[in-house]
Amino acid sequence: MATPDGAGDRASSPAEWLFRHAARTPRAEALDAPGTRLAYSAVAERVAVLAGDLATRGAGPADRVVVALPFSPAAAIATLAVQAIGACAVEIDPRTTARTLASILSQTRPRFAIVHARDAATWAEACSDDRRLEWAWATGPRLSDGAFPARGTTPLGPACEPAVPARPIAGPAPVTAGAPALVVYTSGSTRAPHGVVQTYGNVETNTRAIVSFLGLSAADRAMALLPFHYCYGKSVLQTHLFVGASLFVEPRFMYPRIAIAALGTEECTGLAGVPLTFELLRREVDVRSFSHPALRYVTQAGGRMHATTLTWARAAFAPARLYVMYGQTEATARLAFLPPERAADKEGSVGIAVPDVELRVVDDAGRERPAGELGQLVARGPSVTPGYLDAPEETAAILHDGWLWTGDLARRDADGFLFLAGRAREILKVGGYRVVPDEIEEALAAHPAVADAAVVGAPDDLEGEVAVAFVELRPGASATERDLRSHCLQVLGRVKVPTRVVAVDALPRSAAGKPLKPVLRERARELMSALAG
Template sequence: MNTAQYLLSTGEDHRPVFVDGDRTYSYAELRGAVAKAGTQLEELELPLGAAVALAAPNSFFWIAAYLAIIAAGLVCVPMPSVLAPDEFRARLRFAGCRAVLFGGSEARRIGPLADVAVLDNTILDDTSRGDDRGGGPEIREVDDDEDAAYLFTSGTTAAPRVVRITHRNIRANTESILGYAGIAGDDRMLVVLPFSYVFGASLLHTHLRAGACLVNQPSFVYLESVVERLAAQCCTAIAGVPSNFHALMRNSSFGTRELPDLRTVQQAGGRMSPAIVDEIRAAHPGARLLVMYGQTEATARLSYLPPEDLDAHAGSIGRGIPGVTLRVVDEQGADVAPGGVGEIWATGENISPGYLFDEQRTAEKMPGGTLRTGDLATIDADGYIYVVDRAEDFIKSWGIRIASQDVESAVMVLPEVISVAAVGVPHSVAGEAVAVAVVMRPDSDLDAARLIAHCRTRLPKHMVPEFVAFVEQLPLNSSGKVVKREVRDRLRDLAEDRSVPA
């Protein structure tokens, strides 16, 4: 089944699908817009399976264009709207895109650099094409294992790669998420994550399939506007990565504002500080907090921790979602004993068939359809998994492997801290020393000495940061995830200067 048909078959015509500013769009309008965009795509006479880039901020246009590309039997290549022109052009060529659909200011900013067919959001303005009252699009039949999208990885630890996502992958992962997340037709999800990011895309997929509504929050810069939007739009849910919730809890009224309509908080994209987990639960006891884990190569989701298990299995990413089998294995591929450390391997119909134009990396990362996540974890006797760290993010000091996330969790206990990133920097004797970059509340008087003293009460000596840098913000990618390699580069320079030793 074509993914566009799968996603458009549930929502009732009169129901809201997307709220942008003061404008509410219905499912009927969405079907009409997809038909309009599809007509324009047909005129390009692209072969089935051709790649078409989509560059736009979250918008009604983005949703309609995404579905139109897939409905036409083409492959959608979402591009972050924040890319520099040269990087955009490089990605366009790498993915072999034959056309690009632009929204917002992207057509003016980047369009002239694209050496392929270009369409912009005016394709939805032509009243002679399609029917705003719900005339559905023409949808091409495709094989379940044909590619529906090419998604770039987040690139937080290495250069981004292009992941092939099939129609089967999307349907399998969407059905699994709907099986545990309890998304209903009357849900209103506040969207702060870009649809070009796999977590944002999964929110789009699940809420369209449920016939629910997505409420756009175009900026996360002004945190109070996020809280106001939640309240004013009677949103029932919000989803984000740890940096989103760290900022909301420590630098806005999200932790004190009553939000009676809020019933679900979804978190993925990295391990969130236990202190922030506790603060969210205390601030919004009527909301279910879903702690989840996934990767782009898994079409989004691999595991979740049910809210009722948050106390008994604090810090866990839970167990595999329906249809996904997770194992924690040693270097020989054997299951580790409870408490042992190994790599998370995953199997299921949501696992990508591989990377575009990279058979070697596909064979290394997904041999035989098993996703080797690169995340090191432990597993308990009940099968609950606890991520220790990304293999690339371990700090090796005095011959001991230190999980950067353990250091970060200790620092986040301090209420003055909004966010933190811990990395290893070169040390002439220890090999690497622990260094942290810290974002504080604007009114905080926290200094390095007090932060280090705090860490000494919560961490073994070899894990206590030796270098501290207070920064205005951490480097984030377009998905809001911390780019550790940039933090590492910056703190390496500081450590060499010995300008901020603990």
């Protein structure tokens, strides 16, 4: 793993931001949720006590501590406690399977973990004798002796307070810019998950950039819908802690009407979502029938949102300003954003680079491409990861001479605005023609019966490769495969018409809401093989 520039320079940590605001504005709202209200002083107190218990058990700056808690203020407090002792938090989805958990534990080799007691059986299955933990802290019901694969466990209350009071730390440990702050596991939408290392310098730099272009202040209050183990959800938490603002953690999005009602009653000024967030709201909620007068901005990242949904979102949440953003876990969070005032004349663009990031469109040899021409999107700046955890070959594949090769294809217009054209690995070669799946997906999504679409390639003896589309239809809507292929023919032309269009009840998705294309590719291969046989 490469060593970042300025690795020895001092950096500030999210725990420092918390303690600073707790001293200045102790009664200010910090982390709230249904049934939970925690001011900055209360959050800092719980972080200090849990950090003290971590230190007492032997955890220190050299440790990676796993945090696997349900989406709640407790999950934020746990990671802040880990960072308060200068250690590195390994945040994972608590719903992770035992097999995946075993792989993560093999990579990270943690001595400590903060978990939910209900997941003890999964941990017991994932932990071999040589992978048992020295100590674990568990929220939820008290664990019986030997139920969790650790030498000992400490019960935690619902806000991460140890059952037996520990001596709190006096303040957060100093950290350097190059020290690991987080290991974040990618969604695996196009490959097996990797542990992305994010340093304290990465986190501070990208947090400052996002705060700058969103104009965040202590007066802001975001509704948090995205889990903190997900890079986008974590950035929402970090940016608001940085300025002394607050979050309302909303874990009830399976009932979208409840969440949208809370947006108004909690006087939220900001809302962050992935494309699936807005598509579900569009399908199930009349957003304009709810009052949310404090809302001033909405952000969208985590993948391309279909044009029709984007138009809907701008109207539904107006006069709040909608920021389309682009980023990668490997760049900590954000790489680019589209200023809302340019939405009309730059429709479809992901915008311009965020502060302290340089973006270029290059050919395969790294030479810059002229405006309007397609190329590889590369990024450079202090928010770029030093690499994947203990994976030098994978790291070398994405980092070249200080540049992060994002894997995305893009064009830059004459004004410097970027337009994505899909993942380089996903470009199809159909009968010798280059076909971009995103273009077909956008065309299908424009059909009134289609809610979402994902296009993958499958081998074909005649064409070499063919496009296969999987679509989710809108509730109550109907469209035949012939209808949808005819629609594509009219919009795209013959070469880009998918060979098959398959309606599914729901697209398989990652925890971030992105279609799982490796799963769909396997389905497409099986489908085409069955047709050929």
